Amino acid sequence: MRPYTIPPRMGATGVDVTDRDHRIPRFFTSLHYLQYAILDSVMHELAVTQSMVDLVLDEARKGGARKVKRINLVLGELSGVVGDSVQFYFGLMSKDTIAEGATVSFNTVATQAKCRQCAKVFEVKESNWVCPECHSVSVELVAGNELFVESIEVE
């Protein structure tokens, strides 16, 4: 087995999108309509998993792989994606492809914000976006909305 690293397509925080072609699409769920929210969330994971499978198969082919052994996915807390669902859909969608049976590894990224007043970077817990240092509420998201395939391992 040899590692095959996909060239980075997004900034480390996932905020700077440099390549739209391979970005896993993000959809926003409606919080106002529970029914729609549930449907949206199913659609979300379906779409995300489909994009992931397409990307992985595409990259594996480019790398001349016969088999995909492992997919390393980076998942921010705010991405709205449930790992278990991705795992489930992946099992269905990868069937009869060279990615069938691959392990999907989830690297979960905690939500982090940076204070615009004092530049303190802090972890956002329980939706508390107030700077612990100077109590400012003027903060920006620096990590937590990541959603991308970091690398795949093939043979």
Ligand SMILES: [Zn+2]
């Ligand atoms: Zn501050």
